[in-house]
Amino acid sequence: MSSPSPFWQPPAGFIPVESALAGVTVFAPAPAVEAPAAPPVFQCPQCGAATRYDVAAGGVACEHCGYTAPVQAQTVGQAAAQDEFTLEALQRGAQGWGVARKELHCNACGADLALAPGALTATCPFCASNQVTVRDAADDRLRPRFLIPFQLQPDAVKARAREWLGKGWYHPDELSRSALIEHFTGVYLPFWTFDARITADWRAEVGYEHQERYYDAGSKSWRTRTVIRWRWETGRVPVTVDDLPQPGTSRVSARLLERLQPFDLGALTDYTPDFLAGWQAQGYDVPLPQAWEAGKAVMRERARQACRDDIASAHVRNFSMTADFADEAWRYLLLPVYVAAYRFEGKVYQVMINGQTGAVAGQKPVAWWKVWLAVAALLVPGLCAGLIGLPLLLAGGVGIVPLVIGAVLLAVGGGAAIWLYQRAAASEAA
Amino acid sequence: MPTNLPNSHVIEEAQTVWGLDLQPAGCPACRRAFLAEAGRIGQPCPACARGHLEPQPARMRPEPPELMLTFTRRPADLRPALEAFVKEVWLRPDDFNADSLLKRAVPVFWPMWLVDGDVAGSWQAEMGFDYQVKSSQEAYRGGQWTTTELVETRARWEPRCGEVRRRYHNVSVPALSDEQALTGLIGAYPLGEAQPYDAGAMRGAVLRVPDLPPDSAWPLAREALDRLTAQDCQTAAGAQHVRQSRLNVTYDSLNWTQLLLPLYATYYTDDSGQAQPVLIHGRTGRVGGRRLASQRKGWQLAGLLAGIALALLAAGLVLAGIGALFPPLLALGGFLVVIAFGAGIGALAPALWPWQWNQRQR
Numbered sequence: 001m002s003s004p005s006p007f008w009q010p011p012a013g014f015i016p017v018e019s020a021l022a023g024v025t026v027f028a029p030a031p032a033v034e035a036p037a038a039p040p041v042f043q044c045p046q047c048g049a050a051t052r053y054d055v056a057a058g059g060v061a062c063e064h065c066g067y068t069a070p071v072q073a074q075t076v077g078q079a080a081a082q083d084e085f086t087l088e089a090l091q092r093g094a095q096g097w098g099v100a101r102k103e104l105h106c107n108a109c110g111a112d113l114a115l116a117p118g119a120l121t122a123t124c125p126f127c128a129s130n131q132v133t134v135r136d137a138a139d140d141r142l143r144p145r146f147l148i149p150f151q152l153q154p155d156a157v158k159a160r161a162r163e164w165l166g167k168g169w170y171h172p173d174e175l176s177r178s179a180l181i182e183h184f185t186g187v188y189l190p191f192w193t194f195d196a197r198i199t200a201d202w203r204a205e206v207g208y209e210h211q212e213r214y215y216d217a218g219s220k221s222w223r224t225r226t227v228i229r230w231r232w233e234t235g236r237v238p239v240t241v242d243d244l245p246q247p248g249t250s251r252v253s254a255r256l257l258e259r260l261q262p263f264d265l266g267a268l269t270d271y272t273p274d275f276l277a278g279w280q281a282q283g284y285d286v287p288l289p290q291a292w293e294a295g296k297a298v299m300r301e302r303a304r305q306a307c308r309d310d311i312a313s314a315h316v317r318n319f320s321m322t323a324d325f326a327d328e329a330w331r332y333l334l335l336p337v338y339v340a341a342y343r344f345e346g347k348v349y350q351v352m353i354n355g356q357t358g359a360v361a362g363q364k365p366v367a368w369w370k371v372w373l374a375v376a377a378l379l380v381p382g383l384c385a386g387l388i389g390l391p392l393l394l395a396g397g398v399g400i401v402p403l404v405i406g407a408v409l410l411a412v413g414g415g416a417a418i419w420l421y422q423r424a425a426a427s428e429a430a
Numbered sequence: 431m432p433t434n435l436p437n438s439h440v441i442e443e444a445q446t447v448w449g450l451d452l453q454p455a456g457c458p459a460c461r462r463a464f465l466a467e468a469g470r471i472g473q474p475c476p477a478c479a480r481g482h483l484e485p486q487p488a489r490m491r492p493e494p495p496e497l498m499l500t501f502t503r504r505p506a507d508l509r510p511a512l513e514a515f516v517k518e519v520w521l522r523p524d525d526f527n528a529d530s531l532l533k534r535a536v537p538v539f540w541p542m543w544l545v546d547g548d549v550a551g552s553w554q555a556e557m558g559f560d561y562q563v564k565s566s567q568e569a570y571r572g573g574q575w576t577t578t579e580l581v582e583t584r585a586r587w588e589p590r591c592g593e594v595r596r597r598y599h600n601v602s603v604p605a606l607s608d609e610q611a612l613t614g615l616i617g618a619y620p621l622g623e624a625q626p627y628d629a630g631a632m633r634g635a636v637l638r639v640p641d642l643p644p645d646s647a648w649p650l651a652r653e654a655l656d657r658l659t660a661q662d663c664q665t666a667a668g669a670q671h672v673r674q675s676r677l678n679v680t681y682d683s684l685n686w687t688q689l690l691l692p693l694y695a696t697y698y699t700d701d702s703g704q705a706q707p708v709l710i711h712g713r714t715g716r717v718g719g720r721r722l723a724s725q726r727k728g729w730q731l732a733g734l735l736a737g738i739a740l741a742l743l744a745a746g747l748v749l750a751g752i753g754a755l756f757p758p759l760l761a762l763g764g765f766l767v768v769i770a771f772g773a774g775i776g777a778l779a780p781a782l783w784p785w786q787w788n789q790r791q792r
Contacts, residue, residue: 008593010591019667023595024594024665131696308461320569320570320572322570
């Protein structure tokens with residue numbers, strides 16, 4: 001490396017880099033500065049009180065003196081830059097978050113939460129445990145480059161939760177009356193999004209129905225029957241997958257997270273630590289390769305479905321296919337979720353609210369006596385009709401009619417009972 | 431264009447040039463200039479073989495060449511290559527044979543410029559850096575997915591710029607206007623094996639005089655130097671690819687010398703009595719030149735076959751006529767007519783093949 005001569009100056013923003021050959025200097029664009037020199041201080045410049053990101057104001061605000069300042073970040077939407085699956089990206093750790101971070105570690109469930117300096121909390125939002133400790137965060141993870149800021153105000157969260165808790169007749173009545181969820185924590189949860197262009201080539205034996213006439217020796221007449229003629233076919237289907245989200249956390253129920261979606265990625269904004277002021281954020285504990293494997297499994301199933309849809313017949317056998325992935329890309333995002341855990345009769349239940357759309361997903365205890373009562377009510381008509389019809393049939397009367405009615409009612413009631421049971425079980429399950 | 435390009439001198443008559451007693455000569459047919467020993471005057475031109483060398487002034491650089499490649503093939507070693515070269519032509523002129531070509535082979539050295547120069551200035555380009563990405567191919571068979579991982583190499587393009595100050599030595603630049611045609615015929619030379627000029631290795635050889643003096647060869651030299659500079663910038667940046675390269679450089683302290691390359695020149699005469707030059711690489715023995723077939727021989731053979739066909743046809747018709755009286759001869763007559771037609775059609779081949787072959791050669 002050497003300095004440029006007075007007769008030539010490198011373009012603005014170019015810096016000297018190492019040259020592999022004497023007599024030739026090399027200048028390259030200066031890399032974007034990833035981390036600020038000093039951790040930002042979330043302190044009001046007017047009164048010195050702690051500031052936090054205010055959803056209503058859309059900026060950093062001081063609750064004490066009313067000072068507000070807009071966050072300097074650009075909304076990039078789905079045009080947000082993506083990364084390729086370079087060996088380097090898959091192998092490397094992270095460049096840190098751009099903020100000297102403390103981490104809140106829950107000794108009960110193992111969750112790690114990023115905290116802005118000085119922030120402390122005594123309750124884990126995922127499991128309602130108070131066995132939490134604050135420790136230095138490991139700096140070996142990828143840094144999020146984009147997030148969706150909270151758009152749902154914290155004040156509106158409790159009302160939504162209460163309304164949601166009151167829904168459904170098979171939950172305990174105390175659920176809607178009591179103030180079980182006192183505190184929601186706004187957490188930025190880690191998500192990966194994946195893109196890929198898939199070329200799917202399929203090969204299968206496809207059956208086509210044909211009508212053919214044949215002579216039935218039994219009835220001594222010509223009849224028509226349907227036969228399937230099989231032939232090998234091939235096809236190619238292009239499948240494009242855009243922004244497939246995969247959770248980057250294993251601390252939250254994947255099922256609940258799925259029910260919270262979709263997020264509007266059109267609101268993606270450049271990451272800046274200001275959005276985290278007064279809020280919490282969780283780093284990913286599902287690493288990129290693991291999340292990509294899960295995403296790929298979803299994508300290849302979509303490709304398989306697209307291939308099946310490409311086949312013009314419902315009769316398919318010996319189906320095989322290949323899916324060539326190309327232009328694979330990923331993003332690491334933080335998405336806004338309000339998280340709360342509440343205890344009911346000694347059990348812990350999790351509730352989450354989409355911090356952008358307000359969609360609610362969570363676990364609710366089930367008053368199983370109500371469910372069993374409903375199941376019984378659904379089955380009793382059929383059983384009763386059967387009980388009436390059976391002796392009548394044995395007596396040689398018209399018992400066949402109530403017996404058939406009973407069987408139909410039993411089938412319908414049984415189906416409804418199973419559906420009801422599954423819903424109740426799902427409502428309680430994580 | 432640099433203002434300090436060296437001038438050429440005119441050599442009027444025989445004198446000691448580069449340690450040898452050489453006579454400037456030229457070919458009135460192709461207007462190419464040579465330096466040859468006095469005994470070569472009056473012999474066929476090694477370049478075109480159509481004119482004969484005549485004494486004439488030659489314009490050239492007086493300094494001896496800096497480097498040369500010597501002959502590694504002796505004339506006796508050339509026979510197998512020449513026989514293979516000749517054998518591929520079916521109906522060849524009488525004079526087109528290995529013996530004649532070998533007998534007329536003349537050792538010739540032809541020149542290239544070697545340019546030294548300082549380059550200074552700035553450069554900018556888009557440099558491509560290879561990186562690897564992981565991709566995969568998923569296969570579904572029998573209800574199971576199997577994954578094949580693939581690693582692809584892609585290029586990331588980034589702008590780079592900088593300054594360059596380097597000196598280049600012995601950048602080879604054409605000194606002959608037909609340099610491309612020459613190397614196209616007999617192939618490239620291993621320039622890295624060049625040795626310092628040795629007058630002893632030149633004895634008996636004819637020397638081609640550059641017909642591109644430095645001022646005419648400068649655009650080619652500039653192009654070669656630019657290419658080298660761009661390559662060096664790419665090397666300096668550690669890039670694997672380069673595009674949209676732009677140089678803003680000046681070349682200074684230029685030094686022009688010569689590199690001599692060996693070949694054998696020989697010729698044969700075609701049907702029309704015109705000489706056709708054949709060149710042989712002095713290092714690899716590769717032979718190049720137009721191989722013309724003899725149309726005259728083709729007509730002769732075609733005429734012979736046509737005559738035979740006519741005779742057979744006549745005999746066949748006579749036998750067929752007699753066959754009306756003596757039926758067994760009818761079959762023989764028919765057979766002869768068929769053979770006659772076969773021979774007639776076969777006569778087309780020697781008539782057409784030389785024409786088609788010569789078209790390809792041209």
